[in-house]
Amino acid sequence: xxxxxxxxxxxxxxxxxxxxxxxxxxxxxxxxxxxxxxxxxxxxxxxxxxxxxxxxxxxxxxxxxxxxxxxxxxxxxxxxxxxxxxxxxxxxxxxxxxxxxxxxxxxxxxxxxxxxxxxxxxxxxxxxxxxxxxxxxxxxxxxxxxxxxxxxxxxxxxxxxxxxxxxxxxxxxxxxxxxxxxxxxxxxxxxxxxxxxxxxxxxxxxxxxxxxxxxxx
Amino acid sequence: xxxxxxxxxxxxxxxxxxxxxxxxxxxxxxxxxxxxxxxxxxxxxxxxxxxxxxxxxxxxxxxxxxxxxxxxxxxxxxxxxxxxxxxxxxxxxxxxxxxxxxxxxxxxxxxxxxxxxxxxxxxxxxxxxxxxxxxxxxxxxxxxxxxxxxxxxxxxxxxxxxxxxxxxxxxxxxxxxxxxxxxxxxxxxxxxxxxxxxxxxxxxxxxxxxxxxxxxx
DNA sequence: AAAAATTTTTAGACTAGTCTAAATTTTTAT
DNA sequence: ATAAAAATTTAGACTAGTCTAAAAATTTTT
Ligand SMILES: [Mn+2]
Ligand SMILES: [Mn+2]
Ligand SMILES: [Mn+2]
Ligand SMILES: [Mn+2]
Numbered sequence: 238x239x240x241x242x243x244x245x246x247x248x249x250x251x252x253x254x255x256x257x258x259x260x261x262x263x264x265x266x267x268x269x270x271x272x273x274x275x276x277x278x279x280x281x282x283x284x285x286x287x288x289x290x291x292x293x294x295x296x297x298x299x300x301x302x303x304x305x306x307x308x309x310x311x312x313x314x315x316x317x318x319x320x321x322x323x324x325x326x327x328x329x330x331x332x333x334x335x336x337x338x339x340x341x342x343x344x345x346x347x348x349x350x351x352x353x354x355x356x357x358x359x360x361x362x363x364x365x366x367x368x369x370x371x372x373x374x375x376x377x378x379x380x381x382x383x384x385x386x387x388x389x390x391x392x393x394x395x396x397x398x399x400x401x402x403x404x405x406x407x408x409x410x411x412x413x414x415x416x417x418x419x420x421x422x423x424x425x426x427x428x429x430x431x432x433x434x435x436x437x438x439x440x441x442x443x444x445x446x447x448x449x450x451x452x453x454x
Numbered sequence: 455x456x457x458x459x460x461x462x463x464x465x466x467x468x469x470x471x472x473x474x475x476x477x478x479x480x481x482x483x484x485x486x487x488x489x490x491x492x493x494x495x496x497x498x499x500x501x502x503x504x505x506x507x508x509x510x511x512x513x514x515x516x517x518x519x520x521x522x523x524x525x526x527x528x529x530x531x532x533x534x535x536x537x538x539x540x541x542x543x544x545x546x547x548x549x550x551x552x553x554x555x556x557x558x559x560x561x562x563x564x565x566x567x568x569x570x571x572x573x574x575x576x577x578x579x580x581x582x583x584x585x586x587x588x589x590x591x592x593x594x595x596x597x598x599x600x601x602x603x604x605x606x607x608x609x610x611x612x613x614x615x616x617x618x619x620x621x622x623x624x625x626x627x628x629x630x631x632x633x634x635x636x637x638x639x640x641x642x643x644x645x646x647x648x649x650x651x652x653x654x655x656x657x658x659x660x661x662x663x664x665x666x667x668x669x670x671x
Numbered sequence: 672a673a674a675a676a677t678t679t680t681t682a683g684a685c686t687a688g689t690c691t692a693a694a695t696t697t698t699t700a701t
Numbered sequence: 702a703t704a705a706a707a708a709t710t711t712a713g714a715c716t717a718g719t720c721t722a723a724a725a726a727t728t729t730t731t
Contacts, residue, residue, distance in 0.1 A: 240687075240688090242688065272688090272690090275689085276688070276690070279688075279689085283687090295696055
């Protein structure tokens with residue numbers, strides 16, 4: 238059995254690994270988990286003993302197969318709970334993450350399986366992130382950032398890179414929801430902000446900061 | 455904010471208080487929480503400092519108003535989750551308690567409120583136990599044990615006193631579900647076992663052990 | 672009203688997870 | 702190739718919650 242804390246470390250190592258090539262560093266983990274590097278070092282020794290990570294002192298860290306399996310299990314639970322909170326209880330996509338951070342640690346194979354069925358085996362969470370399979374496989378998705386789309390193209394909003402409530406609430410306010418169609422009309426050469434038309438209706442300006450965090454297909 | 459452990463102690467004190475008059479003893483808490491008396495003593499000092507219990511050394515313990523408010527909050531969450539697991543996910547009444555023991559500690563006012571609404575504001579959990587109000591009031595219910603019912607009376611199964619999976623599975627097997635009608639046909643003078651007719655159909659024998667743990671109206 | 676038995680509390684130790692400060696290793700700059 | 706800087710690990714300490722063993726208080730029995 239694994240503790241909440243161990244599960245959180247594994248999940249964080251998984252996310253950081255996905256973010257860039259090579260081993261994950263102690264400092265990046267410390268930042269991500271809002272702890273100190275010393276604490277991370279301790280935990281890495283422990284996870285290595287349990288064979289959940291490959292770890293050579295001072296050389297960074299990588300999940301073992303078993304570690305990745307566990308990390309994906311936690312991520313699967315997190316995202317399924319987010320779907321439940323959003324679809325069934327009516328929470329906004331800016332509210333679900335915090336609760337899912339707790340719910341993801343409820344330990345029952347049966348529970349997540351039944352919940353998945355109840356929700357109709359969703360493929361994506363409310364932020365457009367794919368839900369790992371029960372067997373522990375993360376579906377690959379091929380999205381582009383809105384900031385990379387060329388003028389004249391029409392795309393659909395598929396997900397977000399930034400998950401903060403502030404960012405999501407900003408999208409809500411401007412009407413940039415998941416699934417909405419976006420026609421890129423113009424890119425400002427100076428600040429790279431984008432002028433877009435939403436669902437063939439209203440036109441609006443999107444800063445590069447926002448466009449970089451919007452995933453489209 | 456209060457820890458899982460503190461919440462569990464408060465809940466347990468509440469249950470033991472309800473079970474018999476007077477203060478709750480250290481030993482009974484130790485037994486109920488599957489810890490040792492020494493550990494309970496430590497925690498009682500801590501809860502007393504936080505003004506959640508009235509506590510005089512060697513004299514047992516009683517919840518303060520604030521302590522009871524918190525205990526009822528936890529019990530409310532527990533029972534609402536049990537309804538969800540049973541009604542929406544299709545778990546049996548013998549399976550829900552264990553998961554609810556974890557879910558009850560998810561800390562979000564909003565979550566339990568929305569869940570309650572989603573379930574249609576249920577009044578009772580799958581074991582027939584009443585769900586405390588959001589304001590922290592435990593509804594009173596007037597049930598009798600089946601073992602107290604006199605011959606010739608027809609009653610309805612409203613709840614259980616014993617919550618173990620084994621007992622509940624036994625009831626499933628014999629067809630004694632919540633809501634079913636029970637006509638007491640005969641009481642054996644020797645072992646106090648009861649002969650009953652279920653839903654005006656089949657007749658069966660119920661041991662006194664079982665009858666004492668079945669609540670009827 | 673003592674003595675015996677039981678219950679409860681205290682003392683001291685352990686684990687998980689965290690911290691700060693110091694030591695060590697690796698990386699970067701000169 | 703050194704020296705300086707940055708990253709990482711170790712040392713030692715703290716908290717929450719638990720334990721065993723011993724001490725103290727209460728209750729029961731004689
Ligand atoms: Mn999330
Ligand atoms: Mn998400
Ligand atoms: Mn229960
Ligand atoms: Mn119940």
